[in-house]
Amino acid sequence: MLTRPQKLDRDSFIRTLRDAKPGAWITYYQGLLAVDRTSFRYDREERKRINEVARAAYSEYELGHVLLVKRRIASGSLDSPGMFEYIAVKLTGR
Numbered sequence: 146m147l148t149r150p151q152k153l154d155r156d157s158f159i160r161t162l163r164d165a166k167p168g169a170w171i172t173y174y175q176g177l178l179a180v181d182r183t184s185f186r187y188d189r190e191e192r193k194r195i196n197e198v199a200r201a202a203y204s205e206y207e208l209g210h211v212l213l214v215k216r217r218i219a220s221g222s223l224d225s226p227g228m229f230e231y232i233a234v235k236l237t238g239r
Contacts (some may be wrong), residue, residue: 155194155198158198166235169235170232172232173231174179174230174231175230175231178215178231202233213233
């Protein structure tokens, strides 16, 4: 099952993860996370939201609750690496 909330923030990511069954896929971001976390294309609040959800996903990975994967959803070019979907796969019954 793939869960794709609109503009997931930290709290909704944690809530969605808590309610999901093991094996559920939770898309926590779409874009290019490494660039978007610091990009000035977004205002300060949006960058804060992106960073908070990314940190929450990584924290859950470190605790062994999820596996983090990314999937290309749009091809890129020399100037643009494309777009990716960042997914947390729930591993535990937590």
